Amino acid sequence: MNNKEEEQDVTASFNRNEPDIASSSSVGYSGYGEYFHNKELQQLESDVQFRQKYQKEHRVSNPTLFQGCTIYVNGRTNPTRFQLHKLIILHGGTFKHYLSGKTAVTHILATELNASKKSSFANFKVVSPEWVTESIARGKLLPWQDFRIVQVSRLQGKITDFATVRNCMDPNFINAFFKSSRLHHLSNWKFQLRDNFVKEFILSYNDTIPDQKYVYFHIDFDCFFAQVSAKIDGKYDIHATPIAISHGINNSDISSCNYVARSFGVYNGMWVSSALKLCPDLKILDYEFDEYEAISNLFYSALKDIGIFKMVLPISIDEAIGCMLITPDITSELLTQKCMQVRNAVYNVTQGYSVSVGCGPSVLLARLALRKGKPNGFHISWFDTVTECHAFIDHFKLKDLPGIGYSTDLKIKEQFGNVQNISDLRDLLERPSNVSKLIKVIGSKNTKKLQIYLDGKDDDESISMVKDPHTYFQKKSLSVEINYAIRFKTIDDVDIFLERLALHLWEKLRDSNLMTRQITLKLMKRAQGAPVDPPKFMGMGKCDALSKVSNLGTNTQKFGTIASECKTLFRILSVPPEEVRGIGIQFHRLTDSNQKVGQKSEQREITTDLFRKRDHPDDDITNEPSKVAEPHTPVNPTYTSPVKNYWDRHLKRSITPFQYDFPDQLDPEFMSNLPKDVQEEITSHHKVVKKANRSLRTKLYDDPRKQIKQTQDLHFIHDGRLVPQLSFQGLSSAKQISETLIDWVDATVEDGPHEKDLELFTSYLDKLAEQGRCHIILHLIKTIKNRVDDHYNANHEGLEQWEYFLIRRLIPILNKAKPDVKFNLVFDL
Template sequence: MASGSYSTEFGGGLWRGHGDYMRDKNDKIKAQLDQRYAGDMKSNIFQGVIARIDGHTELNDFEIKRLITQHGGQMEQYDVRMFPSEKRVTHLVADNLAMGNQRWRHYRDKPTSKFVVVKSSWVAESVAAGRRLREADFKPDILHHQGQGSLKGFLQLPKAQPQPQPPPVVKDNPPGGAAGGGVEEDGSARIEIDDDAAPPVPPPPAAAAAAGAGAGAGAGAAGASRAVKPRPSRGRLDATDPGFVDNFFKSSRLHFIGTFRNRVKAKYTFDAFVPVPPPSQLSLLSMSTARRTILYLHVDFDAFFTSVALRRHPEFRNEPVAIAHGSARPNSSSEISSCNYIARQRGVTKGSFMSSALEKCPELKVLPYYFDDFESTSEVLFEHLMQLSRRIQPLSCDEAVVQLVGDDECADVQQKAKQLRDSVHSKTECWVSIGIGDSPLIARVAASYAKPDKGSSGVVLVEPKQSKDFMATVPLKAIPGIGPVMLEKLQSLGCNTCEDVRRQRTETDLVTTLGKVMGSRVWAAAHGIDNRQIGSTEASGAGTGAQKSISVAVNWGVRLSTDTDLDKFLASIAADASKRLEERGFLTQAVTFKLMQRHPEAPVEPPKFLGHGMCNELTKRHVLPESTASAHRIQMALRTIWDDEFAKKCPIHEIRGLTAMLGKLKRKTSPAPAPAPAPAPAPAAARGGGGGRGPPMLTDLQEGFLRNTRRKVNMQQGSKGAHIGGPRDVESIDLAAEEDAECAPAVPPSAFSPRVSVAAGATAGGSGGAACAQPSVPPARRYHHLVDVYVKQGSSALRFQTAAEEAIMGCETLDDIRRDMPYDDDVWRAVLSLAKRLGRS
């Protein structure tokens, strides 16, 4: 159990719980298979077959498992546990269809995989024929080189039979239908793999189907709300699709949660918490300050997503209900993001797969996400809270801490809390739980005791004097900051509750085991003391100070094939990153690229549909010469990191996700995009079209510029190298760029076609030092995607690389350049005159 099974190389702690879950599940299935089928062998036709089911199959996966194991083969659907696998999958059973073509290109283009891909009909028909049929005859259509063209025909499954055998099993299982009813084509009695799960009732069918239908209908009826319903469009699963990132974020609950705090902060103005000195300094303060009563309310919706969704489906109020994408299908890898307490009682847990949830609770009703409803419901809460105090720390869409200061605000706090609760409920039909204490810590723990399953009335007040006693009974897991890892460390010290810590351990023990900060924090917490700085991020989860980073992550649905795919994807990530910078008025100067690479031992397709599976993470940070909000520069930075650091380690088809993290944020000071002399910026559409009026189009200029450039590069080939830093002449050529082009021969001209650089030294007359403040110039090769126009000024040139680049690539006219790139006029004169000369000569 210990750290070994947590190997960091699988992609960090985020999915550890999932790993455990898969491990358990694997054990369970294996045991069931062993037990149930040991004496039930029908034949040996699948001897040596180790099969894995991938995606959706016409024949449902229980059937496939059953047939394969009953006929001499083995399953390896969940291979986390056997990792690194002793068993090698020999057959991947997949019918594909709706999963998007991208993911299959790999199989198609690289038939070197260690396993063969077959359709589920191979299993069924082999059994029916009593022998193992040729796998090649059952290749999913999309793997044939004609590719997508054959998709449609494939939908009528039992077509052109390679065998003179009628289509054996299959009944169509409507989506939402469960493991179909009983008749077996080979006459065997039906055995459900999962029928020992919870109740002895046979698994789902009707109920689950009904749930699916209900969800669908509800989504349809939702109308105004942005419910996420099954999209009819198919191409969207391809991460290279320009709309993919947007679509993904529109549907992602984690994106919704992750971005909520910024949204709410933009919407309201909250006051900062009144700082409270740590207890150690209390004596130093004047009595009046020390004596001021301060209380904290921790307010938190119960089963937020589910409660909100139930407003649209009151008929399910007394049923187990969960929120997830998709419908209730028994082999779904959709994640349960929220569920009501009825469902929790039956073993459904947040974050588990639909398949697992249905095993535990076959009658589970599944409702879609109503993100707009979540947002508006959340608003009601915050508006209520504002009435109590403006000192509010939003923690999430369903959760906030309120600080009450002074006798007035603190008077009758319990009464106020109850009123708040009732009022919010009357407006939203959703309940909140409220914890009250003299620190955010106590309030928070109290709130967890106020939850419906704890049998409280929804408000728990911990009298300040009782804090210490109250905490004694609290399990350590309930302390904020103690997650699975910290908990395990504490358990290794023999501690599960605060009481254990107090009695058996010293602060030194904790510091040794947990580290300096967490050690003393937990020690304090166990004694009822919140030693975090009130109002700090650790105390509330919501930073009070300036935002320090912005990140854009997509680790789902990423299946790329070509370098162009990657460039497109990077472009959409960078565009989003830039958009967020703009929205919040920031510039960034450091771009970190985090890449998820499929772990070498991980199956090509993970258990979760289009998920990232087990991954290695590669992280690299790149500091820019100056702050920017430009999508293009961000993209360049990402691309540079890819070229320099990642490309040699990770084939493109093994990318499973990536993150752009922007650091070194600065407030954008000059809001004006245009320097004084420029006319008002024209929208792109306005400038592209006519061409008749206005200054000369840049395209000519651009073409000439590039033609010229290439010629010069060719002329000078051979003398590679040292160029940066040394003195250079006007219009000298940067050969390092050419060298780079050779390093990446497979790379087609991407969106930024010119892979050459021009290093042109121009003497920018009175450019004024400010524009050239960079003391050192990074190697030019890092910017080889740019058209580098060096304007020599001392040793600095960099900013004009990108400036010129954007001018060339993003602008149509000289005025556009001037407008979009508000640099020092003198410098611009130099750049433009250089460009002109090159273009016209």
């Protein structure tokens, strides 16, 4: 009799002889404890009777294979729980129908476990059902370790700690959260990769010539997390079984899934419950963070040791760009050999993991070639003519281009109709009028980027990554965010948590020998009408995003200053503590703490976008300076309420919460009793106050006869008055404002300027007129007039509106200033 026939015979026999426990339990009990205790005794007695009867009928001796083993079955299994029950008791084991305590069983049978079960069963012998069937087939009890379903890694034991730490006020909460956070690990890995590259670049790539030309190899793992976790698990074929990676079930999100799962409609970011509806056979595997890191290190080692790349640029833990010098003998056949060489090297070094490769003469073409090479393959985009290059690019969708996301794609389709691919866009942009419309829809920067992409070339960001990788990969910001299990009751809870979170980020700042001069506090506030308890346990739910920026005015690495600023920003945002669902801190404008005092750091390019918010750090452009001047797009300015304008104008700028006078000398005994951070802050403040008391402005008030040419915030003008410095959209230099005006005219020459934009500009000129700065007004008007004249021969419709604006609105402002100088403007209308 084979195993299958034996199982069927056992099941039939058991069904005939199983007693009716429900009917025998009708006797009254004093409580649930006594009821379940008696029920368990009846079940054990029934098992013994069934074993004895089966042995007598089939003349089988008393087996002892599972003697001493008490086994519990968790979840759905194959064989079923019912079949396993019979096999266990027939071979001398004890079957548990429910867990009454941690020491009640010796083994647990399961096919797979979610993250919470892995945590609660961490100290159990959890094995697959094959341990039972294989042991019976071989006639001996096999080692349970060979059938364990939870592969314990070096990091896994620490990761599961977060399952028991769900209170954000627990001192261990932040560390436990980040040990289990996928995004935190990815961010740290990317941070380390780029930091290591910068260090190696100084030592190994210092002979790189900026004008060198390369062939680019874009190398990427296929569904990296799923591929590694599946190999560690060992039970599933990544090419045949649908696999997804997630921390748990139902409301947990999927971070990675293989191509088999994607064929059912599963995608990254989808909830597990939704994915299981599309693919009921989807296997959910847990993260293996230490293995991911180990494979990534082997991956980069293989690329560096292969010997064909001048540089290896780190994109992420599983993605890189290899730069090979262009030589006269390069052909498509040679590049094919190199792609195969790269794939084989990675496969051998990582012991069985596959990558896909895209190759091309630009980073863009290599990226698009990678899309055609996936999965588990390669593609070469090397062309002899421009026509061949355009034909290759044209069949891709707009969203396949880097930096062109869903929102940009939607705006283009709303303006021009159904633009399916790049070929449709190329046809549209052949008409100059459509280029102007596109600028208005997506902005001049994105328009310029698309025009560059149409020729298969790289944008400025990709060029700077290759030409100046040392600067590109340097740290530009540090951030930390927690959007899970955030539940505060009082403002004191918020202050304590902010201190801990700021300390976590400050340690990174200190370890990197950096200082910051700008701090951003980000909050996720429960949206109006959203449930207090969201669908995902302790999750964020539907929220409104809020943020506030603090410009410190000087570089700092002092924890006391940083923590105090974070608390202040929270109070400015005025969010009730019980409404907070997520919180984050970000440091901007990082500088080297070893930099000498007085040494000027590199100045980042200041964008001259006319109507952009200057005080919002998320809008800062930190890319390398563009070589080609870009037209800037005037957009409708955002007008806030009068109440907000009042607070912006008075509370932030002119009203000081309270004033106090510092003594000339600080009391040493008093200072010694203060915490070190407070001492440093008071000492720093005291120095500033003393310096302010001796400042140039104070001396001016004491001696009005003293003439000053210029100070930081005040300008001395021709009639002897000292007036505040004026700025337009964050720009105070007349040269910068003139460049902005030129871009403004270029971008609106067809349809004319917008009325609200004109109001902003005339308001600025009125302020100049009140101060009698006619020479600046005259310079700006001439700038606009000369630029309008440059476009006069093109016969644009917007020229008439510009000329009307100059004559009817700008010239009267100039006359109102009562200039002492003569001027003459001639208009050829």
